[in-house]
Amino acid sequence: MATNRQAATSSSPWRAPILFAVLAALFVLEGTVRNSMFSGSWNTSLAILNMGLISAITALGVNMQWGYAGLFNVGVVGFLAMGALAPVLISLPPVEGAWQAGVPRLLLALVVGLGTLAMAKLAWTRTRSGIVVTVVLIAGFVAYRWLFDPAVTAIEANNPARNGNIGGLGLPVLFSWLVGGLFAAAAAWAVGKVALGLRSDYLAIATLGIGEIIVAIMKNEDWLARGVKNITSIPRPVAQEVDLQQNPDFVDFATGWGFPAAEASGIWVKLSYMSLFLVVLLIIILLAELALKSPWGRMMRAIRDNETAAEAMGKDVTRRHLQIFILGSAVIGVAGAMMVTLDGLLAPTSYNPLRYTFLIWVMVIVGGSGNNWGAVLGSVTIWFLWIKAEVWGPALIALLTGPLPDSAFKAHLLDSAPHMRFIAMGLVLLLVLRFAPRGLLPEK
Amino acid sequence: MDFLNALVVFLNFVFIPAAAYGAQLALGALGVTLIYGILRFSNFAHGDTMAFGTATVILLTWGLQAIGITAGPLPTALIALPFGIALTALLVLGTDRAVYKFYRRQKAAPIILVMASVGVMFVMNGLTRLLIGVDEYRFDDGARFIMDVRTFREMTGLPEGLALRSTQALTLVVAVIVVVVLFWFLNRTKSGKAMRAYSDNEDLALLSGIDPERVVRLTWIIAAGLATIAGTLYGLDKSFKAFNYFQILLPIFAAAIVGGLGNPVGAIAGGFLVAFSEVAVTYPWVKVVGYLAPWYEPGGLMQLLGTEYKFAVSFVILIVVLLFRPTGLFRGKSV
Amino acid sequence: MTDQNATFGNRGNRDASVVNTKGMGTIDGTRRSGPVGAGRAGDPFLIGESMTGGYGKGADILHDCTISVEQGQIAVIVGPNGAGKSTAMKAIFGMLNLRQGSVRLNGQDITALNPQDRVKAGMGFVPQVNNIFPSMTVEENLEMGAYIRRDDIRATMEQVYDLFPAVAEKRRQAAGELSGGQRQQVAVGRALMTQPQVLMLDEPTAGVSPIVMDELFDRIIAIARSGLPVLMVEQNARQAMMIADKAYVLVQGANAHTGTGKELMQNDEVRRTFLGG
Structure with missing residues (x-):
């Protein structure tokens, strides 16, 4: 008796490849075409993509918790921050x-x-x-x-x-990504232990709280990671742009492709990061898919679809929920560590729940709850829109207000145009929820 | 004498600020709890509703000031407040029409409404930014103090001073009026009882001839009113910055849950509990202790936690209460 | 089930800090009523005639089932588990889609009315479960029962308190704190507050002790003797038939036996297959 308006359109096996191809085309446009909509710079395009990939890994973590177990985690920013501590404490020199x-x-x-x-x-x-x-x-x-x-x-x-x-331990920064996962997992264990399995769960409010607290600790405990004085010069797992520009082989290679050395070095670094991120992303997806197809994964889905029945069959629902909450948070922690590594900077003030918790949620819902590839697609798409909306919003407002005479009102509109992206993201979420609740790539 | 001094310091730095803050939280938590009880979801957009409401009040205040209307010793915002409430109620009712009504008709699981409220939160956040921007504003005018430190010292001859800012007094007075009216409405009027009945048992309310859509409309209007009042009082007392209103969502939720979600009495108790604990835990007690026990010389400020960690306080209270009373202090879910 | 519920329905609903599933409704309150038609000559006071239908778009549960009540009488619907007893009553109350048949009350055809409007037309319905407002006081429960009335309700309330002295003493207490039997009394009292023309009870004695059950039956008889026809579904067939002026034995959604309570009690087949000898 399901009235699946969406089901008919979403069953095509070509749906995912087509959508990913469209997304790829957007990034190519961003890299090659220079007009009012796109920057025409590969550096910009790849920078967006890299951050999109990190968002994708974060979204994968949330998707595990939400998609597999129905846990509503609104403290994503806290687990990201937890992971972000790892590169500082592990890979910085003592x-x-x-x-x-x-x-x-x-x-x-x-x-x-x-x-x-x-x-x-x-x-x-x-x-x-x-x-x-x-x-x-x-x-x-x-x-x-x-x-x-x-x-x-x-x-x-x-x-x-x-x-x-x-200070840190001076260990390799890639190792710290793993530790970031462990940090976040530890925090998740503490939260989950308390908030799951009381008479009912109180996970949402507990995660909201712990998210704020972790960020507050990062901001105020200077001994830990210098607080708001920020940590810079986090070791990089890839080459430095400056070194590349001084390397004659690289300069030759770049000019061979028709790029100036400065631009090419940036692209090269970003491509290196991209490869690292893709490897991590694929490993996580592989593990997640394998886990989901294992008896453990089947049990998880059984619990999600009918908790009461699963409980009656002797499954310890709370325990499973705790497991998946820890695993998902660990993935978020890895993403947090990767993000700091990419930025080379830990700046606690930038950890804003709207950006790092709720935007991730938009990504998961838009991508398709419960579908890992959906989470990836949703993340990169939404991240692209989020970045571009900052450019497109003012352009659109300028276009719309073009005929208006110059006035304080027009100036106000133009000034506040970048804020349009919040409205845009809200509308995207609301529209998807209303008309395509299964998301871009529905769960099978 | 020393005891009196200690008492004055306590009142000045702990009791009065915490009472005002508690009243603001309680009003916010009342809105959250009403929506939870009647519409059956936690409204993540409540903080941004508060911000939007306050932003309209501020704009109206500026407008009034520009044409030379003020409220004398009282803040002009008080005149703007009813209009701000009306505008916010219109926005919220429009949101219900455009977003929530569809899911309600479908009898959608409440989690979908929670998700939708996240979307609404983004939109309202953007609207507020469009309306007033992200800067910090102070919009309290009129008399600043009912009692200032110097007057108090001259009156009493105590070395310690006691100040009562007019915004603090205003907060408490308004909060008391609002709460009395709200409880009278919920417990004494037919419409209020219909709201409680709908919260208790939707089907039976329907069969008793209560119009569900009317109950929902009333709830949104009341919630918008509470949010605007709470937001305006908070803004008058401290200052207006849109992001702070997003952050205040945590203590408000904590207050509502600690008191027992869905229970208005609990929301008020929760609000004051959270506020008093926050202020008490983050206040440096060294001065009070100095008066009470002059022989004792503490090494530090005797501050349990830095003010940066005030969110941690609401969180810890929340956890402790939930561990011992999973339904909150006043059994939850009973508007 | 809708797309939204199919995708999200099983997720996150355990988290009491964001969702509140207690007291959620199941009745579609948005369904509009159709026109009221004329009754037929010689109808009983209330009749659900040749009702065939089921819930939503699901399979039929009732098959050509007929139930009626005369003025001042008690009619009971009994039958084995899953026979469609409650469904028959809900059909009369308009809570499921009838493909065939009609419901007529007091000379009017009300088949097209939705449940809310049937209440206004004079039906007092007491559901089997969730039939009170637990956090409201007994008195408020009764007031809510009289929500649609614009006149003075105090006299009716006194009548209800006279009928149920036990709950009268607890009029200021939250109804959810009362014992099972008292809650049922509040539920019945709430339905009486509309001053209905017929009272419909869905298993009023489910889950109460035998002593309380006898007490409840006494009260129901008293209600019927005061002139208000009562239609009820009962599990405890033997006791129900003893007080019934008319009894319907349903089997698989169809009328199996009909007669006065006494007749059916003496019917060998009914006794053998249904009353256990």
């Missing part, structure tokens, strides 16, 4: 003097802090006494602050102009 200044004491403080929480939990399960738990928490908090505060002061006083943080 900071001179930080260890002597108080890193051991700091680590001890963190251990005490976590230990206090564990103790409190233990005390609660053993005694069920609120007083005991309160005493444990207060004692733990005092001990934690006693250890923590001097250590932080010392670390932050250590060459504050350049460092003032604990």
Whole structure:
């Protein structure tokens, strides 16, 4: 009795290839045609694509949680930020003097802090006494602050102009992507443990909260990653543009293709990043698809489609949900680490939930809930539109207001035209939800 | 004497600001909780509805000021407020027509409405930006203080001062009036009872002759009113910046959930609980302790958490309450 | 099911911080009523005649089923599980699509009316479950029952309280906090508040203890004796037939036996196959 208006059009096996081809054509246009709509620069085109690919990986993580298990995660920005810490803490060179200044004491403080929480939990399960738990928490908090505060002061006083943080381990930056996943997974474990499987779930609000908190920690804990003073010069997994430009072989190669060396070096670097990202993306999709086809994946879908029945058959729904929440968040964390690596910069103030949580949601819904390739297609498409809307919006307004005489009103409209992209994204989401809820590539 | 000083410091820096902030959160949470109870979803666009409502109030205020109308000692925004509410209600009703009504007719799962509200959030966010931009504005005019620090010191002879800003007093007065009217409406009028009945049991409400669409319209109008009032009071008290209104969504949701989603009394209690905890936890207590226990010399500011972490406070309260009372302080879901 | 529900219906609905599924409706309130026709001469007070139909576009559940009630009488619908008892009552109340047959009440053909308008036309319906407003007080429940009335409802309310003294004592308590039997009384009281011309009860004794059940039956008899015809669906066939002026035994959505309660109790086949000897 399904009245699938969309079903008839979406069953074609050519749908996905065609849509991907259209998307590819847009990027080629962006790279080659220079007019009011496109920049005609391969550097711009590839830059959009690279960020689109990272968004795609983020969306894959969200899609695992939402598509496979129906979990509504609105703290994506927090898990991205969690992952973003990894390149800083893993691949940056160690900071001179930080260890002597108080890193051991700091680590001890963190251990005490976590230990206090564990103790409190233990005390609660053993005694069920609120007083005991309160005493444990207060004692733990005092001990934690006693250890923590001097250590932080010392670390932050250590060459504050350049460092003032604990520094990294000097390990390869690619390795840090994996660690980024682990960081996010750890955060997800903590959130999921609390917010899943109370009488009902409270995941949405819990993720919303933890997202804000993680970003707040990044902004304010200078010892961790220098807070709003930003971390720059994160090691790169690919060549530097400057090195390429000084390499005569590369310059010859570039001129052979008809590009000036400066432009070619940028393109080369972006292509290198793109290849890395594509590899990660494909590995994640492969693993996700394999997992989905395994008995585990079938169980996940069974749980999603009928929780009550699955529960009656003895499946531990909460546990499965926790698993998938952790896995999805880990993927988001990897994306966070990749993003920082691409930017070469950790700037906590840029972690805006609208951009990094809700826009990702638009990508997932537009792409097609539950379909991995849909998430990829949706992400890159929406990211392209998001970037281009900043250009197209003012162009459109200028066109529309062209006949109007110059006035404050016209100036206001032109000024605020870049904000049009928020309206555009909202409309895209609403229209897809209304007329094509299965998204561009429906779940099979 | 020292005790009095401590009390004055406490009132000045903790109690009064927290009470005003709590009232603003409570009004916001009331809107969220009403929509949750009656339309059955958490409205992610509520923060942006607040921002939009406040933006219209600010524009109207500027307009009024430009033609020389002010409210004397009171902020001009108070005159603009009813018109701002009307405009916001129109926008929200239009949104319901264009977006939510379709899903309601289909008896769509509430999660779809949540998704739709994310779309609406984007659109309203953009609208607010178009309307007023992303800058920070102050729009409180009229008398700044009901009681300023110097007057208080001269009156009492205490070294510590107590200030009561007119926006804080206004917030509390308006909030009390709004809450009294709202509760009178929900508990005493036929329409209010119809809203509660619809929230309890849609089918039975329908069979009792209650028009569902009318209930929904009323709910949106009330929610728009609450959002605009909460937003305007918050803006008068602090300042208006569109992004802050998006961020305030977390404490508002936390307040609504802590109190028990769908329960208006809970929303108010939740609002004050969250506000008082936020202020109490992020306030440096060193001065108060200094008066109460002069023999004790604390090393630091005696601040449990930096103000940057005020969101963490609402979050922790939320978790603690949910761990011990999964339906919230006042059993949820019972508008 | 729509595209939206097919895609999202199973996702995220466990998350109480964003969705509220309690109290959600199932009745399509947007269906418009058709015209009211004339009844037929010699009709009983309420009759659902030759009803054939099912839910939505699904298969037929009722097959040429006829149920009627006379003024001041109690009619019961009994039958084995899945016989379509409740469905027959919902058909009379307009909650499913009738392909054939008609429903006539008090000399009017109301087949085209939607449930809301049937209430206005004089039907008082008490669903089997979710038949009260749990967070509202007993008194507010009754007030909501009288929502469509514009006149003074106090007299009716007193009548309901006289009929159910147990809930009268708890008029300021939330109805959801009452015991099962008392909730049923509130539910019946709510339906009586419209001053209906016929009272329709869908398994009013489901899930209550035998003592409470007897008490409820007493009250239902009292209602019928006061002149209000009662149509009810019952699981407890034996007790129901004892108080019934007319009883319908349904089997697979069709009339199997019809008669007074006493007649059917004495019918060997009914006793053997249905009352258990």
